Amino acid sequence: ELSEFLIACSSRKNTSITNKKLQKLVYYCEAWHLAILKESLIRADFEAWAHGAVIKSLYARYADFKYDPIVLENVDADDLIEKFRMKIPLESLSIIDRVVDRYITISADDLERLNHSEYPWIMARNGLEDGANCSNVIDKQVMLEYYSRRALREGMKPLKYDIYKPSKEALKKAQNRIRQKTPSIKTEAERKARDKFVLVSYLACADSIDR
Numbered sequence: 001e002l003s004e005f006l007i008a009c010s011s012r013k014n015t016s017i018t019n020k021k022l023q024k025l026v027y028y029c030e031a032w033h034l035a036i037l038k039e040s041l042i043r044a045d046f047e048a049w050a051h052g053a054v055i056k057s058l059y060a061r062y063a064d065f066k067y068d069p070i071v072l073e074n075v076d077a078d079d080l081i082e083k084f085r086m087k088i089p090l091e092s093l094s095i096i097d098r099v100v101d102r103y104i105t106i107s108a109d110d111l112e113r114l115n116h117s118e119y120p121w122i123m124a125r126n127g128l129e130d131g132a133n134c135s136n137v138i139d140k141q142v143m144l145e146y147y148s149r150r151a152l153r154e155g156m157k158p159l160k161y162d163i164y165k166p167s168k169e170a171l172k173k174a175q176n177r178i179r180q181k182t183p184s185i186k187t188e189a190e191r192k193a194r195d196k197f198v199l200v201s202y203l204a205c206a207d208s209i210d211r
Contacts, residue, residue: 002026002042002096003058005084007070008077009100012188016069019062020051021108024115027053029099031120032156034140035147036095046138048124050131052115053138085191098156119146 006025010017017025026042033041046053062070072080085093103111115121124138150156 001084002029003061004072004075004080005096006100006104007072008075008080008084010104011072011077012081013104015105017104018067018069018108019059019065020067021111022062022070023054023059024052024108024111025099025103026055026058027115028103029096030140031143031147032099032151033092033095034144035151036156037091038144040140041092041095045140047135048121048138049134052112053121056135082191095156102156 003022003026006022006029007017027046030040030042030046033039042055044055044057046055065071088096106114120138120143123142124136125132125134126136128134147156
């Protein structure tokens with residue numbers, strides 16, 4: 001589950017994560033996934049709440065923590081992260097990793113201010129005053145178009161070879177083969193290098209075929 005993965009990443013990086021911050025991180029995973037891969041990562045819709053984009057059911061799951069940092073009891077963060085990575089296509093993982101690297105150390109309040117400055121949330125609010133209750137859904141097509149325009153200049157650009165994309169199934173098989181041959185990998189840096197190798201290798205093949 002993406003939310004637990006993000007909580008585990010926060011734990012690994014020794015940074016706290018509240019319910020509000022989690023909502024924003026999940027939102028930006030979806031936003032950049034829509035912009036770069038042109039497809040949704042998350043089935044649920046986001047609502048334009050007073051404190052920014054929120055998935056109502058996800059908020060309810062962690063509501064007992066209120067404004068306190070979320071802690072997953074009796075969970076091995078490293079094991080949870082690795083299991084999540086085994087399930088997710090490399091294309092999606094690449095985007096999620098960039099979101100984590102870019103946003104996870106930003107405070108919940110600063111992420112809220114950032115979200116409030118962006119068109120999809122503003123449009124969904126439809127002129128409501130700051131702080132007013134709202135359950136209007138943020139249009140994912142609007143998110144796709146808005147973040148697509150920003151992707152290149154903000155370093156979240158799409159894959160270079162857009163004409164030819166290896167299938168997700170092929171990428172997944174390659175990823176698993178590499179993992180089976182590299183069981184000794186233990187650090188985050190080694191894991192990223194391995195996954196990057198798989199993706200870059202496929203893109204190099206794509207370049208050769210396209211030429």
